[in-house]
Amino acid sequence: MTATVDLSARQGLRQRRVAAAAAFAALVLLVAAALVAATEDIGAQAALAGYLDRAEGRMLGSWILAVLAGLAWLSLAVAVRQMLPRGGGRDLFVVAAASGQAAAWAGVSLGTAAAVPDAHQIPLPVFNAFGEAAHLAGAAGTAAIGLALLGMAAAVRSAPGPLPGWFGWLTAGVGVLLIPASVAGPVSLPVTWLWLLVLGTLLLRRPPLVVGRAESADSYVPA
Numbered sequence: 001m002t003a004t005v006d007l008s009a010r011q012g013l014r015q016r017r018v019a020a021a022a023a024f025a026a027l028v029l030l031v032a033a034a035l036v037a038a039t040e041d042i043g044a045q046a047a048l049a050g051y052l053d054r055a056e057g058r059m060l061g062s063w064i065l066a067v068l069a070g071l072a073w074l075s076l077a078v079a080v081r082q083m084l085p086r087g088g089g090r091d092l093f094v095v096a097a098a099s100g101q102a103a104a105w106a107g108v109s110l111g112t113a114a115a116v117p118d119a120h121q122i123p124l125p126v127f128n129a130f131g132e133a134a135h136l137a138g139a140a141g142t143a144a145i146g147l148a149l150l151g152m153a154a155a156v157r158s159a160p161g162p163l164p165g166w167f168g169w170l171t172a173g174v175g176v177l178l179i180p181a182s183v184a185g186p187v188s189l190p191v192t193w194l195w196l197l198v199l200g201t202l203l204l205r206r207p208p209l210v211v212g213r214a215e216s217a218d219s220y221v222p223a
Contacts, residue, residue, distance in 0.1 A: 016162060016203040019079035022072050023200035027193055029069035033108075034189060037062040045124045052120040059115035066108040070101040077148075083162050084155040092151025100144030107137030139182040145192070146178030167202060171195070 036058055042048050077097040084090040111134030114122050149171045156168035174195045181187040
């Protein structure tokens with residue numbers, strides 16, 4: 001029985017570390033992508049080509065970082081799924097997280113389309129249309145992540161597991177906030193970063209072991 005408890009505890013701790021690493025990777029990459037992203041308002045056709053020449057490297061760099069952040073998010077979703085109890089909340093979390101990252105990838109790709117050297121002579125109205133489409137796709141992705149967090153919150157609160165109950169309520173609040181704030185980057189970005197930081201920190205903490213019982217404090221059963 002002791003060997004079974006030790007094995008379960010080690011497996012739970014390993015899953016927590018993998019999920020924490022994915023959370024911190026997503027956090028660092030998202031912050032880096034936001035810092036690298038080129039943000040200039042272009043109001044005239046004559047200035048557009050020069051802007052694209054200057055910002056081409058930053059736009060491509062931001063796209064690469066955003067794609068890597070999306071992969072880290074998907075890794076996080078897979079790792080956290082193993083910790084959540086079976087049910088609709090867990091399923092909603094996985095499906096909505098994957099959909100949100102697909103929309104986010106579409107958004108960053110649309111926003112970077114004009115960075116290709118052959119596209120630097122793109123008309124300003126077309127450039128603005130691509131930018132608006134990128135913004136809307138990114139907003140849809142953020143709203144989907146908010147929905148995913150609502151599913152995760154429901155799963156966390158439904159049964160004891162490696163995450164405390166208060167984190168379920170925090171996650172629900174962040175999910176509710178992200179859905180209407182998805183079009184406002186200055187709001188949705190720091191809220192998402194803070195949530196990832198809290199999640200990663202919680203997962204790095206070693207759960208207390210309950211002596212004399214056949215299961216560890218991580219009483220969830222990995223699926």
